[in-house]
Amino acid sequence: MTDDxxxxxxxxxxxxxxxxxxxxxxxxxxxxxxxxxxxxxxxxERGTVEIAAAVVAAGGRAIVASSxxxxxxxxTRVGADHVTLPLASKNPMRxxxxxxxxxxxxxxxxxxxxxxxxxxxxxxxLFAAKRTxxxxxxxxxxxxxxxxxxxxxxxxxxxRGARVIAISGFIGGHVRLHYGVPNERIRVIxxxxxxxKFNPAxxxxxxxxxxxxxxxxxxxxxxxxLPGRLTRWKGQTVFIEAIKLLARQDIRCVLIGSAQGRDDxxxxxxxxxxxxxxxxxxxxxxxxxxxxxxxxxxxxVVSASTDPEAFGRVVIEAQALGRPVIAxxxxxxxETVIEDQTGWRIPHSDPVALAEAIKKALAQSPExxxxxxxxxxxxxxxxxxxxxxxxxxxxxxxEVLNIKNQA
Numbered sequence: 001m002t003d004d005x006x007x008x009x010x011x012x013x014x015x016x017x018x019x020x021x022x023x024x025x026x027x028x029x030x031x032x033x034x035x036x037x038x039x040x041x042x043x044x045e046r047g048t049v050e051i052a053a054a055v056v057a058a059g060g061r062a063i064v065a066s067s068x069x070x071x072x073x074x075x076t077r078v079g080a081d082h083v084t085l086p087l088a089s090k091n092p093m094r095x096x097x098x099x100x101x102x103x104x105x106x107x108x109x110x111x112x113x114x115x116x117x118x119x120x121x122x123x124x125x126l127f128a129a130k131r132t133x134x135x136x137x138x139x140x141x142x143x144x145x146x147x148x149x150x151x152x153x154x155x156x157x158x159x160r161g162a163r164v165i166a167i168s169g170f171i172g173g174h175v176r177l178h179y180g181v182p183n184e185r186i187r188v189i190x191x192x193x194x195x196x197k198f199n200p201a202x203x204x205x206x207x208x209x210x211x212x213x214x215x216x217x218x219x220x221x222x223x224x225x226l227p228g229r230l231t232r233w234k235g236q237t238v239f240i241e242a243i244k245l246l247a248r249q250d251i252r253c254v255l256i257g258s259a260q261g262r263d264d265x266x267x268x269x270x271x272x273x274x275x276x277x278x279x280x281x282x283x284x285x286x287x288x289x290x291x292x293x294x295x296x297x298x299x300x301v302v303s304a305s306t307d308p309e310a311f312g313r314v315v316i317e318a319q320a321l322g323r324p325v326i327a328x329x330x331x332x333x334x335e336t337v338i339e340d341q342t343g344w345r346i347p348h349s350d351p352v353a354l355a356e357a358i359k360k361a362l363a364q365s366p367e368x369x370x371x372x373x374x375x376x377x378x379x380x381x382x383x384x385x386x387x388x389x390x391x392x393x394x395x396x397x398x399e400v401l402n403i404k405n406q407a
């Protein structure tokens with residue numbers, strides 16, 4: 001196995017078509033998910049709400065413990081319960097005191113499964129699950145920063161579940177390589193797209209026109225978009241360099257994402273755009289609240305991450321809407337982009353390769369674009385739907401409950 005853990009790991013649970021097959025939870029189980037907070041924007045938070053909704057729909061009871069946030073309303077709307085605890089803290093004393101609070105919650109609510117999604121609260125959850133003799137499941141959402149031995153030990157809590165859910169085969173390989181988790185405990189469950197929300201038929205022309213006007217995009221110019229928060233490893237500088245190399249005035253390029261406090265980096269990007277005289281071609285917009293319309297507005301969607309994406313949600317959301325994608329050839333996109341069918345993969349940190357891929361994509365005939373759009377939509381609906389993600393997670397819950405019952 002290579003050092004960057006690019007070997008694809010797959011679940012060794014029985015393979016079958018469960019995308020549209022309802023999964024029931026035995027004994028109307030109560031599932032407790034634990035994470036630091038429920039704030040809008042992250043895949044961890046969104047996935048938590050989606051799994052809670054699936055548990056309720058399957059006849060179980062869903063509880064989420066966190067320090068709160070503006071997504072608590074989304075959680076209660078799907079019929080789940082929220083318990084506010086100071087789980088966002090990394091203070092060792094707070095982590096220790098949270099063990100008692102979680103153990104009491106588990107007993108009081110009759111929790112059957114404890115599912116941790118982040119490191120600091122996972123330590124509290126691990127010992128609370130042990131104290132109450134309940135199955136402990138984790139979801140490994142990223143590579144984290146391995147760093148020193150203490151850092152690796154801190155991260156290792158996410159590898160201590162009876163089942164460790166990895167959000168991609170890349171992450172599954174990382175968990176096995178760096179934390180020694182055997183294959184039989186790893187379950188690869190890719191993140192899922194809401195194919196009702198990310199559906200070309202669901203996005204009105206008015207929504208698309210409204211974004212085009214807000215972003216000052218003139219009709220008749222192909223749009224190339226790079227969505228992602230403004231952080232260096234997302235590859236915005238590589239994208240700008242590639243657009244400079246293209247030397248085309250007949251396209252419009254959009255960086256979609258907020259700085260989230262990285263104002264110096266935003267200024268650096270603005271300076272690059274000005275220095276390369278790309279002001280008429282390039283737009284920078286804050287985080288968009290209507291990403292389906294943003295993808296539909298785009299002719300090409302780029303993911304230029306210089307570090308491997310743990311999964312890369314943008315890549316499948318764009319495909320779900322029939323948009324060709326260009327992504328760097330490492331991490332999650334190796335599993336989600338079918339070369340020359342749903343998009344293209346290029347070397348990371350290579351503006352020349354990115355420029356060539358954009359040129360190739362722009363040169364596609366209408367027939368080729370239509371064919372690629374259909375293949376992208378099919379790829380997502382067959383392999384990366386929200387329903388598939390939820391059903392496979394419920395199967396993991398059933399699996400650990402069966403192990404518990406047989407013990």
